[in-house]
Amino acid sequence: MKSNYNKIQEKFGENLRKIREEKDFSLRELSMKCEIDDSKISKIENGKFNIQLSTIIELAKGLGVSPKELLDFDF
């Protein structure tokens, strides 16, 4: 989408990784808790794409946090 939108994807990814590491989950562990392929989670963490609401919800469920926590970073 926007040229500068990648920045936001990257921040989202960093935040996701931070939360995952706090919980001490590996990509494969998290991938089993939500229904998302581990390679996809890796791509999301690296800001590779613009995920959908359903994916945010799934990730939050897998991590055991509230979805809004995944958006809790500076914009």
Place this chain on the structure above:
Amino acid sequence: MKSNYNKIQEKFGENLRKIREEKDFSLRELSMKCEIDDSKISKIENGKFNIQLSTIIELAKGLGVSPKELLDFDF
């Protein structure tokens, strides 16, 4: 996606509408503040689809709220 995922889209939509009406914006007003067609916002409010992160960000920007406020409802 999931069969019960529509529920979440609908809740997201309700929350979006609630915030928009609090701010007293019409669909067309909001559509000018973000870069989203008014008919699309209408569809989102009615839970018609699974929007992307970029769309959440745009809507939040247009509404002048934090993106996580758009996810501030019960799941």
Place this chain on the structure above:
DNA sequence: TGGATTGCGGTTATAAATGACCGCAATTTT
């Protein structure tokens, strides 16, 4: 040092969001 784990990049097909429109019925405003 041999084996498992981990992060991650790539592939391909399919489904779905998006953008840019249009038009209209109902309500609101003048």
Place this chain on the structure above:
DNA sequence: AAAATTGCGGTCATTTATAACCGCAATCCA
């Protein structure tokens, strides 16, 4: 009553996320 606003549904082309895989280099660990 006439004009404008509002919410909303629909179309169609294009882009993109997604699902379900595979394989590999690096790290971990027994």
